[in-house]
Amino acid sequence: MLGPYRVLDLTDERCWFAGNLLAQLGADVVLAEPPGGWPRGYSHDAYNRGKRSVTVASAADVAALAATADIVLHNDGTLFEIDLAAMRESNDQLITVHITPWGETGPKADWQADDLVLFASSGQLAVTGDSDRPPVRISIPQAWLHGCAQAAVAALVALEHRARMGRGQHIDLSTQQAVCETALSAILYAPAGLAEVQREAGGVRFGDLMLRTIYPCKDGYIIVTVAFGPMIGPMVRRFLTWMHAEGFCDDDTLNKDWVNFALQLQTGEESIDVIEGLMDDIARFCLTKTKAEMIERGLQDSLLICPVNTLQDVLDSPQLADRNFWDDVDGARMPGRLVLAGATPLHILGPAPDAGQHTAEVIAAGDARLASAPQPLSADARTDKPLAGLKVADLSWVAAAPLATKILAHWGATVVRVETQNRPCLLRGALGHRDDVPDQENAIAWHSTNANKMTISLNLSKPEARDVVRDLAAWADVVVESFTPGTMAAWGLGYDDLRDVNPELVMVSSCVMGQTGPFRQFAGFGNMAASIAGFFDITGWADRGPAGPYLAYTDYCSPRFTVCALLAALDHRRRTGEGQHLDFSQMEAAVHLLAPAIAELQDTGDMRSRRGNDDDQMVPHGAYPTAGDDEWIAISVEDDEQWRSLATEMRQEDLAVLDTAARRERRVELDEIVAAFTSRQNGPGLMYRLQAHGIAAHHVQNSGACFNDPQLAHRQHFQWMPHDFARSTVVDGVPYTLSAAHNGFEWAGPLYGEHTMEVLENLLGYDAERVAELAIAEALE
Numbered sequence: 001m002l003g004p005y006r007v008l009d010l011t012d013e014r015c016w017f018a019g020n021l022l023a024q025l026g027a028d029v030v031l032a033e034p035p036g037g038w039p040r041g042y043s044h045d046a047y048n049r050g051k052r053s054v055t056v057a058s059a060a061d062v063a064a065l066a067a068t069a070d071i072v073l074h075n076d077g078t079l080f081e082i083d084l085a086a087m088r089e090s091n092d093q094l095i096t097v098h099i100t101p102w103g104e105t106g107p108k109a110d111w112q113a114d115d116l117v118l119f120a121s122s123g124q125l126a127v128t129g130d131s132d133r134p135p136v137r138i139s140i141p142q143a144w145l146h147g148c149a150q151a152a153v154a155a156l157v158a159l160e161h162r163a164r165m166g167r168g169q170h171i172d173l174s175t176q177q178a179v180c181e182t183a184l185s186a187i188l189y190a191p192a193g194l195a196e197v198q199r200e201a202g203g204v205r206f207g208d209l210m211l212r213t214i215y216p217c218k219d220g221y222i223i224v225t226v227a228f229g230p231m232i233g234p235m236v237r238r239f240l241t242w243m244h245a246e247g248f249c250d251d252d253t254l255n256k257d258w259v260n261f262a263l264q265l266q267t268g269e270e271s272i273d274v275i276e277g278l279m280d281d282i283a284r285f286c287l288t289k290t291k292a293e294m295i296e297r298g299l300q301d302s303l304l305i306c307p308v309n310t311l312q313d314v315l316d317s318p319q320l321a322d323r324n325f326w327d328d329v330d331g332a333r334m335p336g337r338l339v340l341a342g343a344t345p346l347h348i349l350g351p352a353p354d355a356g357q358h359t360a361e362v363i364a365a366g367d368a369r370l371a372s373a374p375q376p377l378s379a380d381a382r383t384d385k386p387l388a389g390l391k392v393a394d395l396s397w398v399a400a401a402p403l404a405t406k407i408l409a410h411w412g413a414t415v416v417r418v419e420t421q422n423r424p425c426l427l428r429g430a431l432g433h434r435d436d437v438p439d440q441e442n443a444i445a446w447h448s449t450n451a452n453k454m455t456i457s458l459n460l461s462k463p464e465a466r467d468v469v470r471d472l473a474a475w476a477d478v479v480v481e482s483f484t485p486g487t488m489a490a491w492g493l494g495y496d497d498l499r500d501v502n503p504e505l506v507m508v509s510s511c512v513m514g515q516t517g518p519f520r521q522f523a524g525f526g527n528m529a530a531s532i533a534g535f536f537d538i539t540g541w542a543d544r545g546p547a548g549p550y551l552a553y554t555d556y557c558s559p560r561f562t563v564c565a566l567l568a569a570l571d572h573r574r575r576t577g578e579g580q581h582l583d584f585s586q587m588e589a590a591v592h593l594l595a596p597a598i599a600e601l602q603d604t605g606d607m608r609s610r611r612g613n614d615d616d617q618m619v620p621h622g623a624y625p626t627a628g629d630d631e632w633i634a635i636s637v638e639d640d641e642q643w644r645s646l647a648t649e650m651r652q653e654d655l656a657v658l659d660t661a662a663r664r665e666r667r668v669e670l671d672e673i674v675a676a677f678t679s680r681q682n683g684p685g686l687m688y689r690l691q692a693h694g695i696a697a698h699h700v701q702n703s704g705a706c707f708n709d710p711q712l713a714h715r716q717h718f719q720w721m722p723h724d725f726a727r728s729t730v731v732d733g734v735p736y737t738l739s740a741a742h743n744g745f746e747w748a749g750p751l752y753g754e755h756t757m758e759v760l761e762n763l764l765g766y767d768a769e770r771v772a773e774l775a776i777a778e779a780l781e
Contacts, residue, residue: 001344001568002027004575005159008069009051010062012038012077015099016047017592018148019073021561022155023050024338024346025568030362032056032065034079037355042603046334046595049327050349052358059083067091068366070168071155075099084170094168095158097151099144103174106714112638112696113175115141116613116621120634120698121176123183123706125623127550128539130201134623135632135700138549139538139611140597146182147175147735149560154736156567157411161386161741163574169740177717177735180706182549182556184399184732185431185445190704191718191730192444193435197703201540201547209265209272212279213527214308214536214546215286221546222286222294223531225304225524226278229429232304233259235523239303240278248285253278299521306528308546311597311607314534319519325588332602335592339565340514342495343580344572384742385412390570393472394418394453395481395488398426399552400526400586401510402449403559404566405480409452410734410745416472416759417455421752421781426525431551434726441725441751450749451721451731456760457753457781465779466491471764473498477573478566479507484523485515495581504579506569510562514585526552526586533590538597540610547610554590561589619663620646623700624675626683632700633683635674635690637663645693650677721748753781 002022007029009019016031023029031051038044056062059080066072066087072094074082084096098104101113119125119137129136154171162168180187186197198205202214213223226236236258243249256274257264264270286294291307298305307313315333320326323340326333327348337346382388390413394405402417402425409415419425427449428440440446458465470493473479479498481488488494488509495507512529513519522528530536530553540547565582573579591598597608613622615636620643623632637643640659647656652673663670678686683699690697701709707718707730716733723729729748737743760766760774774780 048352053353055356118143122179221308340583388412454755526555
C-alpha cells in the first residue's frame with residue numbers, strides 16, 4: 001500500500017514499533033543506527049523486521065538521509081542532537097514525527113519517564129489490579145507501543161494532508177496522552193460527577209456489587225460475563241441453561257428476567273444476593289471444565305465466555321493458524337500482517353537487519369521518493385483539516401471500530417454513524433452516565449467515542465432501511481462495520497454487494513477474531529479479546545490469579561491499527577483508483593504488542609506471565625503507598641545514578657553504593673524501605689520532589705487527578721464540547737498535534753437520529769416524497 005514512500009527511523013528500542021507498522025504496510029523503512037549498531041535483542045528481532053539498516057555517525061549523515069525521506073520518526077534516541085526543523089526546511093515535503101513521553105511543551109515536558117511512570121500518569125494504572133494491593137501494570141511494557149501506534153496514525157494523517165496541500169509538517173506526540181486512551185471510560189468519570197472507578201482484579205465493581213468475570217477451570221482460567229440488557233441478557237440465560245442441565249443452577253435462578261435484571265436491582269425487586277449466589281455456582285461449574293470445552297460451547301451457543309490465554313496458548317491458537325497469521329522468520333513464528341487486505345495483500349517481513357547492512361545501497365539509490373501531486377479539494381473543503389472531504393459510513397458498534405472513525409472525524413472526515421434503537425449501542429447504556437442518571441443520551445463513553453460524527457437512526461430489519469445503507473455506501477469513500485461476520489452479507493450489504501454500487505469503495509470489517517477461521521463467530525467484547533490475546537495472564541501478581549488490564553483493553557489498542565490500514569488503503573486508492581476490503585481482527589492487532597515476548601518464548605522456552613510491578617532492569621520499580629486512602633506513587637530507578645539520588649532523599653546513604661545487581665538481590669528489602677519512606681509523603685508533592693532530582697516518578701492518577709494534571713491541561717487533552725442533552729460534556733482528544741492542521745473536536749456524540757434529515761436530504765439528495773416513503777415503511781426511527 002505504501003510502496004512509494006520512504007521512512008527514516010531515528011528511534012531507539014522504545015519506538016521501533018512505529019516504523020514496523022509502516023513497514024508492514026509496504027513503506028521502505030530505513031533504520032538509522034549508531035556505529036556498531038543498536039543492541040540486539042528480542043525487541044530488535046520483533047520490531048525491526050522488514051527495515052533496511054544504515055549506520056550514521058553525525059547529524060550531517062542523518063540530514064542527508066532525511067533529504068530523501070517522506071517521513072522521519074524521532075524519539076530523542078540518537079547519540080547526537082537532531083534538528084527536525086532544518087530537515088523540513090531542506091525538504092518541504094518531509095513529515096517529521098517527534099515521539100516524547102509528555103509532549104514537546106508543557107510543565108512536564110522535560111520530566112523522566114518509563115513504562116510504569118507513563119501508566120501511572122494516564123489513569124490506567126489506578127484502575128488495574130487487586131483492591132488490597134498496589135496498582136499493577138501489564139508485565140510486558142506497553143506505554144511506548146501505544147505512542148508508536150499513534151505515531152504511525154499521525155504520520156499517515158499528515159501524508160494524506162500532504163497529498164491535498166503539497167507540503168509536509170511536524171507532529172508533536174505525547175505518549176502520556178496515548179496511554180490515557182486505555183483508561184476509557186474511567187478517565188472521564190470525575191468531570192461527569194461520578195465516583196472514581198475502584199480497581200478489582202478479575203471483575204468490575206458497581207457500588208456494592210462486584211461482578212466477577214475470571215474463574216479457575218480445570219487447566220487455567222476462564223472469563224464468564226454476567227450482565228444484563230436486551231443483547232447480553234439472553235446470552236446469560238443460554239449459559240445458565242447449560243449449567244442447569246448439568247445440575248449447577250436451580251430453576252428459580254434460570255428463570256430470572258436477565259434482560260431487565262439491572263432495573264429490578266435498582267427498584268429492589270431483586271437483590272445482590274442472587275448475583276453473589278450465581279457467581280458461586282459459576283465458580284463450581286467452571287472447575288469441571290477445560291478451557292477448550294468452554295470455548296467450544298461458547299462458539300456453539302454464542303455465549304460470553306472465553307479462555308485466559310497464556311502466551312503459549314496464543315502461539316498454539318487454531319484461529320491464528322487457520323488465518324495464516326504467523327510469519328516464519330528463520331524458523332520462529334512472529335506476528336504477521338496487521339490486516340487482511342483484499343487488493344493489496346501485505347507481504348511477509350524478513351528478519352531484522354544487521355547493523356549497516358544496507359548503507360551502501362541506500363546511499364547509492366539517492367532520492368527514490370515518488371512525491372504525489374496535490375489532490376484537488378472541493379471549494380468548501382477546510383484546508384486545516386487533513387481529512388476534509390473524506391466521506392465515511394459508520395456501521396460499527398461499541399468501542400473498537402467507533403474509536404477508529406472518531407480519529408477520522410477529528411481530522412475532518414464527514415462520518416455518518418448508523419444506529420438503531422432496536423439494538424442500542426452498549427456505549428449508550430454502560431460505562432458511565434453523567435451524575436449517574438442512566439439516560440441513553442447521557443452516556444459519557446458515547447459522547448466521547450462519537451464526537452464530531454453525524455448520526456442517522458435506521459431500523460435495519462426493514463429492507464427500505466438497508467436501501468438507505470446502500471445509498472450511503474454509494475456516497476461514501478469508506479464503509480466501516482463491526483457486525484458478526486456474515487451479517488452484512490446476509491442483508492445484501494457485503495463488500496461484493498456494495499462494490500457494485502461503488503467500485504472504488506474501501507470497506508473495513510472489524511471484529512474480535514476476523515472474518516474467517518474457526519472462531520470467527522466468537523461473541524465478545526474488548527476485555528475478552530484482551531484475554532484471548534494474552535494480556536490477562538500477564539497482568540497481576542505471581543501468587544494470585546490473573547487480574548487483567550482495566551476493562552476492554554484491546555478496544556483501545558486496535559483502533560490505531562485500523563486507521564493505519566484504512567489510511568494506507570485510501571492512499572493506494574488515490575494513486576490507483578482501486579478500492580478494497582479490509583478484514584481486521586482486533587486480537588491479531590493486539591498480539592503485535594507482545595511480539596518480543598513471543599520471540600523470547602520460542603528462543604528460550606521462558607514464558608512471560610504476571611509478575612506484579614517487577615522489572616528486568618530497574619530496581620526499585622513499583623507503586624508505593626503515600627499519605628491518604630489508596631494513594632500511590634510510581635517510582636522507577638533506571639540506573640545507579642538515580643538510585644544514589646533516591647537513597648539520598650530517603651536518608652539511606654549507606655545503601656547508595658548498591659549497584660543494579662546488588663539491588664536486584666535485595667529487591668524485597670528495598671521495596672519495603674521505599675514504601676516506608678513514601679507512606680509518610682504527600683504523593684503529588686513527592687512526585688515533584690523526585691523529578692527535580694532526576695528520578696522517574698509520578699503520582700498514580702485517577703480520573704480527577706488526570707483532569708487536573710497541568711500537563712494534560714496544557715495539551716488540551718480534555719475538551720468541553722456542546723451537547724443538546726448534556727449541555728456540555730467532556731471529550732478526550734488525540735495525543736498529537738499537527739503543525740499545519742487544526743486540532744480539536746466541535747461537538748460531542750450526537751442524539752439518536754440527530755442528523756437523520758440532514759443526511760437524507762443534504763448528503764443523499766432524497767426529496768420529501770422519498771423520506772415520507774421511508775417513514776411509512778417504518779425504516780426511520
